[in-house]
Amino acid sequence: MWVNAVGHKLALLSVGDSSVQVFRRWVFDIGPWREVLKMPRDLDLMSNPTQLVGSEVLTKVNVTELFFEGPQLILMMSDGPADSVKQEELRRILSYVRREEPSTYDLDFMCQQIVCSAFKSGCSDDASAALIWLDGR
DSSP: OEEEEETTEEEEEEOTTOEEEEEEESSTTTSOEEEEEEOOOOBOTTSOBSOOTTSTTOOOOEEEEEEOOEEEEEEEEOHHHHHHSOHHHHHHHHTTOOSSOOOHHHHHHHHHHHHHHHHHTTOOSOOOEEEEEEEEO
16 A cells, blocks of 8 residues: 655555545535545455565556545555444544544544454454545645
């Protein structure tokens, strides 16, 4: 996964079974967080990765560019939480962010909540999460 933001332009690259999602608010920067972009995951019919970084099977990289305004949250997760945490639970956790910019402690807390939720949901795989706050105002 790779994220680059310059001005109001966001570039995202992804490979494999990890997840990258971009969320923003729809109503005056105060409404609920909504997913505006979900990068493709390279999975076969059995949910096994079809692309692996550093191996012979790497044949493509998923690339997306997005223009944005206002606050954005970029959520990156390993396949464990991506497969086990429901969207409703993600939105509930993201709702901790109100109008003000979250601190690094807030972002870390939300990532811990996502990982805990993954294990509570039966995740037996690796579980990691990272959040990036962008303020495009």
